Amino acid sequence: MKVLLAGGGTGGHINPALAIAGIIKSNIPDAEFLFAGTPNHMEATLIPQAGYNLAKIKVEGFQRRISLENIGRNAKAVWYLMNSGSRAKQIIQEFQPDIAIGTGGYVAGPVIRMAAKMKIPTAIHEQNAYPGVTNKLLAKEVNHVMLTVKEALEYFEKDIQYTVTGLPVRAELFKKTKEQARAELGFDDAFTILSFGGSLGAGAINDTMAEVLKWHTSKGL
Template identity: 50%
Template sequence: MRYLFATGGTAGHINPALAVASYIRDTYPDSKILFVGTADHMESRLVPNAGFDFKTIEINGFKRSFSPKAVAANVKTVFKLLKSEQASKNIIKEFNPDVVIGFGGYVSGPVLEEAAKMHIPCCIHEQNAFPGITNKQLAKKVDKVMLTVEDAAKHLQPKNGVEITGLPVRGELLNKSKIEARIELGIADDTPLVLSFGGSLGAAPLNDAMFDILKENAESAEAYHIHSVGTNGKDYLKKFEAEGFKKKSDTVLIKGKSEVRLYIDNMDTCMAAADLVVGRAGASSLSEIEAMGKASVLIPSPYVAENHQFHNAMALVNRNAARILEEKDLTSDSLKALIQSLLSDKDELHKIENNARNMAVLDSRERIADIIVSLAEKN
């Protein structure tokens, strides 16, 4: 069977697609798999590194503004779109796939549109609780629509209904126990552990709020706290060092029970050991929180398309599986109060953990692959 995946833009789109494609490759060794993406986003690096063939088209989204600069950019986008449609058609004809799969990003639009016109079985996967514009349009035309959470269904008009598949989670996250993670980190079982991060690049509003919290926590020693400022947050390391935090390495500072890192390269260990996770509400992060049954304080990024992180967070909050603190309300005091209220109420903390765990779909990769393969076999 021949499988064509179209995805790109962010790791949240690309990594789940790679997880599913890898599973199909391992399960069906005779499969032929091709990815289509763009040359100027991270898929151009991640996909070949994962050992898959990769072809590119040129596409980007429209600017949501009527400024002269935005209008000029949108005119160029129209021409790119027309060009991408022909490029997509050429790739599809040459590869001759049995099924075409879209995992989000602007690149999915022209590839899935052309495949549907050519009557090739198609499916899409929507990671977020509030679907993006591309998937809203494609849902009306493809043969199967797969969703991470049921909440997204009310925003779509699918031709053939939806399937709730969850979102694939990295295997290493599921294989680490809390006990062994605590031993690895050298943190006692009876010490509460808070883990906070704003994504790999970091989030300045979260770093600002955490600054006073971590300074105070270093003195009070009520809980151990690991915080990542992100790779864009090097200046924060200097600020913490000026407050007496000592270097454990070039990228890690410690004072008392507060630990500040540039980035977290052992997320499986840190999250397994944590009692409470504080961070953004990207779809992949939430799937990991659910899979590991972690209580969380979610601070959705207000800067993403369709404000989708807010909707992602509310999917958990409405099920008492997380707490939300919107960025407009984020201060050191408001975040500290929320963290302390959760850590001081162990019964409620355990309820939130269980509710998060009950939302997890641990066989997501297999569910998605089964739907894709069944479509291919019908062709």
Template identity: 50%
Template sequence: MRVLIAAGGTAGHINPALAIAGALKKAAPEAEIHFAGRREGMEYGLVTRAGYPFHHIEINGFQRRLNAENIVRNVVAVWHLALSGPRTRRILNEVRPDLVIGCGGYVSGPVVRAAARRGIKTAIHEQNAFPGVTNKLLARDVDLVLAASADAVEKLGAPGKTFVVGNPVRPEVLHADRAAARQKLNAGDRTVLLSFGGSLGADRINEVVADLCAWEKQQGANVLHLHATGRRGVELFDRLQKEKGFAPGENLVVTPYINNMPQLLAAADLVIARSGALTLAELEAAGRASILIPSPNVAENHQYYNALELQKAGAAVVIEEKDLTGRRLIDTVQKLLGQPGKLEEMGACAKKLGTPNSLALITEKLLALVR
């Protein structure tokens, strides 16, 4: 059995795709799994590090806000779109897949659509309650639609072939050893804070986390803080360190990107992050308390509504970006750390929300489709 998975753009699309690939390989060891994506996107590094064959296709989204820079980007997008047809045909001819799966990102569009037109079995997985444009367009053409949330079923427009399966979480997240992860970090009895704003980074999160780091240094807080700036936030955070008088050291580790998220989630006591669907799925799987800062720049503000579910369950504190300041974040962290047992209680509430059998459900549906 040959499988081609198309995914790109952000870790929120790529990590679920890698989880599905691993589950398929475990269930069907004879399966030959390939990936398609952008070489300039982060999918290239993540997929090749995982050991899967990678097939390059360049595809970009169109920018709605028109200015000189975006006009140039749209011209490039048109050029890549024109070339995507021949490139997609070449990939399908090389791989000769029995199954093509789209896991989100613009790259999924041409690959999955071309496979469906050839009569190859096709499926998509939608991670969010508010589906992306690409998956809404693909839903009518594919054989199988997998949705993380029941809220997405009607919005995808193909209820007869849509199944709610939750969001897949890598087995490494589910089974990571907390004691070993903390020992590797030399955490000791310190409270471990983990903060990140996504694979590309988020300026506002970097700014307020810098205020938090400065406060931790001033107070001599008994914490180990792990922060990922995101690829675009490296220079900003470096400048903020100098302005606010703190630096990485024994109690603060700063990296552009987190390559070992399962281990860091296992070690963490409190996570500060956006509320994308996959982030929440991993927080639930790991059973971690969180401070969630929904991105305001997403369709129908879906991250805010995702985050509210965790807050209602007692698993998280939600701070909207319009209300976010360094002082607000510091006060929230200080309040949580000042209540013995609070973080453990919130983590237990998060654990109850998870769908630990998501990968098993997805694998079952995909193999049934092919067989």
């Protein structure tokens, strides 16, 4: 079985794709995988680090704020978009996947759309309660939509085939004990708070946690 996975731009799209690959591999050990992603975003590093091959395709998102710089960036995005279909077709023809799965991000658009056009079984996974633009567009063309939470359903067309799967999580995250994780990170047994969210950074979370730290300090914690 050959599986083509497309998604990128942020960890929120890449890590679920890696988790899906791991789940399939645990059930079908001889499955082959190919990831499609951009050459200049996080997937270009994370996918090879995880031991998978990455087929590169140049795709950029459109900038909504009007400025001279963004006009130039949007012109480049249009150029990439015009060429992305032929590159996606090349990737699919060379790999010959049995199924193509998109996990969001601009790069998933041309790859999954072309796979659907070539009559290859397709699916997408939406990680958020409010779907991204790419997945909302692809939902009309794929065979199946996987959702982390059912609340996302209201933003899709009513006649889509869907399953609420939850969020795919990489199995290796559960292989270490709490003690092993603390030792690896250099933590002692002190009270610890984990703040996470937004692989590219999240200013609102950072600002909130700065206030939380002040409160804990004032309480002697």
